[in-house]
Amino acid sequence: MARTRYAALAAAVALTALTGCGAADMxxxxxxxxxxxxxxxxxxxxxxxxxxxxxxxxxxxxxxxxxxxxxxxxxxxxxxxxxxxxxxxxxxxxxxxxxxxxxxxxxxxxxxxxxxxxxxxxGHIGWFVPTYFAEQHPDVTDWKNLNKYAEAFRTVESGGKGQLMDGSPSYVTNDKALVDSLGLDYQVVFAGSEAAQITQIKQFAKEQKPFLTYWYKPQWLFEKVPMTEVKLPAYKEGCDADPEKVACAYPHTPxxxxxxxxxxxxxxxxxxxxxxxxxxxxxxxxxxxxxxxxxxxxxxxxxxxxxxxxxxxxxxxxx
Known part of the structure; x- marks a missing residue:
């Protein structure tokens, strides 16, 4: 999804008469x-x-x-x-x-x-942390401070770096380019689907663990798990033109x-x-x-x- 690239949600929530969906051309x-x-x-x-x-x-x-x-x-x-x-x-x-x-x-x-x-x-996509963690560590909401918290966001899957959780690898996002361009000590880890991502977010929240995730609005999950957006460098028209070198936030998209x-x-x-x-x-x-x-x-x-x-x-x- 996005003028740039946007994510999707709840692949497991099937509609009646829907065909299957995956990475292949459907x-x-x-x-x-x-x-x-x-x-x-x-x-x-x-x-x-x-x-x-x-x-x-x-x-x-x-x-x-x-x-x-x-x-x-x-x-x-x-x-x-x-x-x-x-x-x-x-x-x-x-x-x-x-x-x-x-x-x-x-x-x-x-x-x-x-x-x-x-x-x-x-619609708007961004990086989010749980509000309970942002309240404890207010400076985490500025991308310039993310490396300070890389260890807190580390998981088994992130290979010694902080984890930035994404949904399905079939969704087109700017996250890998952002990590590289901003010099962040993070690894993008795909949950596999948006449904799996929701499950993981809920589990982190239940255990009051810190996490950093790609997420978007509008999204009903904010009512269940309050999250606070991390401020990335301001979006300007054309800043995402080269998908390999994106170094700005996602836009707000009607x-x-x-x-x-x-x-x-x-x-x-x-x-x-x-x-x-x-x-x-x-x-x-x-x-x-x-x-x-x-x-x-x-x-x-x-x-x-x-x-x-x-x-x-x-x-x-x-x-």
Missing amino acids: TRQASPYAAAEGSRTVTLSVQSWVGAQANVAVAQYLLEHELGYRVDTVQIDEVPAWDALSQGRVDAILEDWGHPDQEKRYIDDKGTIERGGDLGVT LQKFFNARFAEGGGDAAAFLKRFRWTTDMQNDVALMIAEQKLSPQEAAGRWVKDHESTWRAWLPS
């Missing part, structure tokens, strides 16, 4: 219903983090229950999803954290994808929707609805929390949210 597993002209079917790409799943769950619920569409969902890694969208294998991506190279290729050059507008949520161009023009009520679909960070977190923490199915969570927020979603429906 575009060949896309729905046969995508771009089916004249049919009342929609295929939505679902990224593996739970906020993206929350978007799709609510959109699917309303498309099916209010507009009478059949909705198919396909889980695809964030970059391959652009190729799937371009080819019409899926109709829409509802949460993108910024891929300017893909936008240039498919929107500006090929014209096979169109912008679908703001989701209404602003999350965007993207549609297959044919669907954007000929998708009828479904396309009109998805263009108007726009909610808040708190709304997304409410649904995400129900899915990831309360263990409701995505459609159960969406149904509860829809029941309580009619004044919001009514405005998304085509007039």
Whole structure:
């Protein structure tokens, strides 16, 4: 995820009708219903983090229950999803954290994808420590002091250095470049998935142990494990242009929707609805929390949210 690179969450929180997801290109597993002209079917790409799943769950619920569409969902890694969208294998991506190279290729050059507008949520990635540790050691929140605490963050997996915990190695991040560029005595260690990362964070918190982790907002886990951001060198436009030499913080990114161009023009009520679909960070977190923490199915969570927020979603429906 990101104008730079962003992470995902809760790969283990599966959606009904989702295909599997991993490092391989999943575009060949896309729905046969995508771009089916004249049919009342929609295929939505679902990224593996739970906020993206929350978007799709609510959109699917309303498309099916209010507009009478059949909705198919396909889980695809964030970059391959652009190729799937371009080819019409899926109709829409509802949460993108910024891929300017893909936008240039498919929107500006090929014209096979169109912008679908703001989701209404602003995303931000950063490095975080547990608030209980930050309160004990306030200077840890400045990156210049991280080497001072490298030993405290050391784990068996970090090879004698401090551990910077990331999620899945399939997610594109700046963390290795940041460690190198800033001269930090840390090793990036991948938990394996965002679900595994959440489990590890919860375990550290239960034991009141220090940890340094790549994490992001919006994210429901902050309600369960309060975390404080470490200040990295300020983000400036273009400071992350060379992925090998990034030495700045991640940006704050208004999350965007993207549609297959044919669907954007000929998708009828479904396309009109998805263009108007726009909610808040708190709304997304409410649904995400129900899915990831309360263990409701995505459609159960969406149904509860829809029941309580009619004044919001009514405005998304085509007039």
